[in-house]
Amino acid sequence: MIRFPDVYARSHAAGVIDTGGAYLILLGLALQAGFSLITVKLVLIGLLLFFTCPTATHALVKAALAGGLEPLCRELGADETADLADEAAP
Template sequence: MIEIARDIVGGLFLAAGAAFFLIGAIGMHRMPELFSRIHAASLADTTGVGLILIGLMIHGGFSLVTVKLVFLLMFMLFMGPVATHALAAAALQAGLKPGSPTTRKQVAARATRKVAAHAAPPRKGRGKA
């Protein structure tokens, strides 16, 4: 009876974690710009991984594997936000501002305008250039 309850509770945690990943994927697809996408992905990723690992711990019972899963959970809870911060900082350093366009066409148009603005003006002079 205990094993059945443990399997059910563990399965519920696994399903909840998978649902968070699905919600995060939908959020990444629907958000209009990079920083909103990063926000949606990081929240869903950290919560989804946490729920899945807790579900695996409950399902597996107490063993060496559970101890390893606890360490993995602690690692993911610390490193997920750090990786998200690094990604957002790299985007800011690359020149993307919050609210700026981030679809492929918009980024390509922005890059084309930027390159055209920095292109050297044609030289006027005698003879061949």
């Protein structure tokens, strides 16, 4: 994650890893528990994580933007600029 250029790329990667890892752990626990009340509770925890993990990542990125951190943008080369112009033409 240190190799990513700015806080926005890092937070995206951290959010994906956080959410995906939590779901895989919950899936493993549900498979181990079988179908029972524990599985229902794990599904409810999964639903909670489904809404809270991306919301927390969005709040952190929005705070970084409000704090003045500008995203890093690379300059487009001549071939990429021509490709964009071709796509925009009707």
